[in-house]
Amino acid sequence: MKIEVDGFEFDFQNAVDAFVFDEKERSSPTYHGLSHAMKAVDLIVELENDYLFVEVKDFHAPDEYQDGNCFNHLREVLKQKYRDSFLYRWAEKKTDKPIRYLCLLTLDNALVSRMNKEIRLHIPTGIAIERWQRAIVKNSAVLNEERWNRNFPRWPVRRVADTKFQHSGWKENLDSGRREDGTGI
Amino acid sequence: MIESVSLTNFTAFKSLDLKCSAGTNIFMGANSTGKSLMLKLMYAISSANKPLEAKRNKDSARILSDKLNGVFKPEGKIGRLCHNEAEESVVQTHLTGDMALRFALSTDLDEVVVMNDQNYLRYDRIPVFITPKEMLASFPGFSSLYLQREITIDETYFDLCQALELPKLRDKPDNLVGHLLDSVKQACEGEFLLIRQRFYYKPDKGTMLEAELSAEGFRKFGILQRLLQNGRIKPGMSGPLFWDEPETNLNPGLMKTLVSILLELARGGQQIFLATHDYVLLKWFDLLMQPDDRIAFHTLYRNDEGLLEHNSTDDYLKICPNVIDDAYAELVDREIAHSMGGLANEN
Numbered sequence: 332m333k334i335e336v337d338g339f340e341f342d343f344q345n346a347v348d349a350f351v352f353d354e355k356e357r358s359s360p361t362y363h364g365l366s367h368a369m370k371a372v373d374l375i376v377e378l379e380n381d382y383l384f385v386e387v388k389d390f391h392a393p394d395e396y397q398d399g400n401c402f403n404h405l406r407e408v409l410k411q412k413y414r415d416s417f418l419y420r421w422a423e424k425k426t427d428k429p430i431r432y433l434c435l436l437t438l439d440n441a442l443v444s445r446m447n448k449e450i451r452l453h454i455p456t457g458i459a460i461e462r463w464q465r466a467i468v469k470n471s472a473v474l475n476e477e478r479w480n481r482n483f484p485r486w487p488v489r490r491v492a493d494t495k496f497q498h499s500g501w502k503e504n505l506d507s508g509r510r511e512d513g514t515g516i
Numbered sequence: 517m518i519e520s521v522s523l524t525n526f527t528a529f530k531s532l533d534l535k536c537s538a539g540t541n542i543f544m545g546a547n548s549t550g551k552s553l554m555l556k557l558m559y560a561i562s563s564a565n566k567p568l569e570a571k572r573n574k575d576s577a578r579i580l581s582d583k584l585n586g587v588f589k590p591e592g593k594i595g596r597l598c599h600n601e602a603e604e605s606v607v608q609t610h611l612t613g614d615m616a617l618r619f620a621l622s623t624d625l626d627e628v629v630v631m632n633d634q635n636y637l638r639y640d641r642i643p644v645f646i647t648p649k650e651m652l653a654s655f656p657g658f659s660s661l662y663l664q665r666e667i668t669i670d671e672t673y674f675d676l677c678q679a680l681e682l683p684k685l686r687d688k689p690d691n692l693v694g695h696l697l698d699s700v701k702q703a704c705e706g707e708f709l710l711i712r713q714r715f716y717y718k719p720d721k722g723t724m725l726e727a728e729l730s731a732e733g734f735r736k737f738g739i740l741q742r743l744l745q746n747g748r749i750k751p752g753m754s755g756p757l758f759w760d761e762p763e764t765n766l767n768p769g770l771m772k773t774l775v776s777i778l779l780e781l782a783r784g785g786q787q788i789f790l791a792t793h794d795y796v797l798l799k800w801f802d803l804l805m806q807p808d809d810r811i812a813f814h815t816l817y818r819n820d821e822g823l824l825e826h827n828s829t830d831d832y833l834k835i836c837p838n839v840i841d842d843a844y845a846e847l848v849d850r851e852i853a854h855s856m857g858g859l860a861n862e863n
Contacts, residue, residue, distance in 0.1 A: 381859070431859065440844035441795050447851050456855075470855040478845060482852045482860045 336373045337387040339435065339476070340491045348377040352384075352416060369415040370408075372432075381469070382430045384416055389437050402442075406449045409434055413454055417467055429469035435479055435488065446473040517641070517787045518558050518756060519610040525602035526621075527553055528824050535828065536789075539782040539810030542801065543791040546839045549816040550824050551791035555645070555758045556672065558789060560587045561609050561617060562643045562755050563675065565636060576636055580619060581627040586671030595623035606631075615639050643755035644679050644748050645672040648764050650735045652708060652715040652742075653728040655680060672760075680739065681710070682746040692751060692784045693744050696777055700741045703773045704731075708738035732765040740777065751784030763794035775800035779809060795840045802832035 332346045343349045350361045353371040357364075363371055374385035386409060413432050420426050432454065436443065450471050457466045472482075479488050523532040528550055543551040564583035565576065581594055590596035598605040598621055608618040618632040651658065655677055661667065662674040689697060701707055706719035708727060715727035717734065727735060743749040749757055762774060775797060782788050792798060798813075805811050813835045815827045827836055835841075853860045 431856065440841050440848055441799070444844050444848050444851065447848065447855075451855070470857075472852045472856055472860075474848065474852065478848050478852070481845075482849060482856070 341488045370412040372412050372416045384432045387435045410453045432471035434473045517612045522608040525599035525605040537810040537812035540788045541812045543814045545816035556587045559645045559758045576633045577630045593626040641755035646759040648761040652735045656714045679748045684745040685747045704734035704737035733767045751786040756787040758789045760791050768796045771796045
């Protein structure tokens with residue numbers, strides 16, 4: 332099941348359903364309708380035994396996220412999106428399967444690793460405390476495109492040409508081949 | 517300044533053509549890919565012909581051979597530095613302007629053969645090599661030990677001690693050096709002083725203590741401090757600065773300051789060569805560099821046949837292969853496998 336969001340095309344081959352959760356089109360059956368009040372993750376994918384909440388962020392200047400303030404802001408955005416999406420789905424009575432939160436970010440591996448830790452700290456995973464009877468998220472993972480394809484080979488993602496982010500220079504640089512000489516040095 | 521280096525059958529390199537930046541050159545790569553070797557070779561070439569040596573009326577073949585022996589410490593003949601499948605090795609380098617040097621090593625000779633030393637004898641910019649292990653703590657007695665005993669510690673350590681021993685310049689430092697000295701002093705929260713052949717650390721607050729008792733990270737800044745104070749690093753005047761693994765024992769929190777200082781040195785006309793394994797150092801270069809900074813990232817790696825090759829780029833994002841980022845990739849993969857259980861890799 333192919334679905335496109337934010338310049339990326341995902342193929343969830345074993346999905347029962349997949350749709351843009353942050354749908355702005357009023358005529359769509361999955362129109363969100365509460366964007367003014369609630370944040371929303373980009374995609375929701377229903378698998379046989381799980382739901383995936385998928386958030387995609389393609390940055391023009393990923394290096395800015397080395398800065399602590401930007402990094403913390405990004406974490407807060409990812410956290411808020413998950414919480415609001417969970418509440419929305421709870422109200423829909425669509426939290427009947429464990430939920431996994433996947434964030435596809437165009438950051439380098441070191442920042443991805445750091446954000447993984449942050450997200451797990453800020454969105455408690457599983458039965459986080461004895462008083463809880465159920466989890467709000469089964470687990471979460473932050474990945475870049477390369478790590479996504481490596482870890483989820485049956486849900487391949489690729490950059491879609493002709494997106495507004497194509498010239499950000501970030502991922503295309505990561506993927507670029509070797510340059511043989513020291514041109515420009 | 518070193519403009520380029522070409523190697524044929526030198527140590528692990530079958531062939532290499534490296535164009536150097538006039539600013540900062542950063543060597544990266546896994547272990548045993550020749551980063552330190554490249555730094556040492558370029559240091560040997562640019563330091564062999566310092567004026568003191570030239571005055572001894574040695575020819576370029578002898579002084580080069582002595583320096584290569586001192587820096588690489590090969591057992592037996594210098595021809596050991598040839599690639600193990602070759603009987604002869606050729607090294608060619610272009611220095612500032614019209615100065616060039618081309619020499620060969622042969623497995624059966626104990627001296628290099630100079631084929632071209634165009635104006636090489638006139639090259640008088642003295643480089644400095646900062647070793648991975650700092651030498652302020654080991655300074656007392658090290659030079660005597662090195663001169664009097666057969667030890668396998670290479671000559672870069674001895675040369676560094678010699679450079680550190682030079683007294684401070686009498687003249688007030690120029691604006692750039694003065695500013696950099698302020699930054700260094702702030703980073704190491706004090707000053708290192710050479711008193712009766714021993715270094716001491718005088719903190720901004722507190723009492724003076726032996727350098728050995730000060731923080732090792734501070735001592736790394738102390739080396740920079742001394743070399744700036746005594747003019748061995750003088751942007752625009754001195755030869756290249758080589759620094760092998762500047763990150764060793766340095767608190768990552770001080771890395772931004774270190775990179776800022778290196779960038780300012782380079783902007784002032786100092787050519788710099790670094791070898792590093794450190795993400796934080798590399799990332800700070802990426803974040804702090806200006807469009808006009810001439811930074812070359814040189815990646816050394818082994819190809820599928822096990823031969824050493826290199827890529828150079830001036831764009832941090834185009835570093836390929838990037839072993840530092842790959843190391844983080846492995847961590848991320850492990851984290852995801854751990855957290856996602858069966859969904860990862862088996863989905």
